[in-house]
Amino acid sequence: MEGVKGMDIQYRFQESENTWMVRLIGEVDIYNAPQLKDSLLNLLNERQGNIILDCRELKYIDSTGLGVLISALKKAKEFNGSIKITNLKPYIYKIFSITGLDKIFTIEVQGA
């Protein structure tokens, strides 16, 4: 389910919470980050809601992936939306922590 680029996303819009429920699967890196950026920005253009990003199947994300999440957050904030990151593995949370992004995003870590 990770697609030819090592990453896949699944999504549905939850009307009652005005929120995109997005599952991020696989590894996000410099190769597939542009694809993720297009997908998230297209969702926010389609419906101006919040995003809950379920990362239970995310195995890796690099700085270009973090840049994509920042871009999506900026877009969401244009209409007072938010992005919440859930089920993040502790070793991936470390990257958010050392870059200070744990203070910008609401994050729930697996097993915490």
Add this chain to the structure above:
Amino acid sequence: MKVDHIELKLPAKPEYILVVRLTTSAIATRAGFGVDEIEDIKVAVAEAGNAIINQGMEMECLNFMYEIEGNTGLRIHITVSCPQDKPFSQPDVVQNELSLYIIESLMDEVSTQVSDGRLLGVTMYKKFGG
């Protein structure tokens, strides 16, 4: 001190960074690092590749040289081969600073080789049990 050398040469293209991650993990495992340290080294080496590729200059290949230094640590040199007469577009400075910040946070020693504003190399070191 006994040093084992391993070299990896890849096209300087985003699609090959996955190969760098897998190879680096295998070498760090072979060297004897623990799970958390292997993850740190893998992330740092991939970010160095990102930082070099993100400069938008015409490159031929990325070179990764790993030196397992006895029972003290692992030193990694990342360099790029590029035609010197080719112009390069403006690098993504913010993205590259983020990459270098991550590398410095995860590794014990980091140095960069810069020429005319181009990042041409990164050397990093992780000591065992550090």
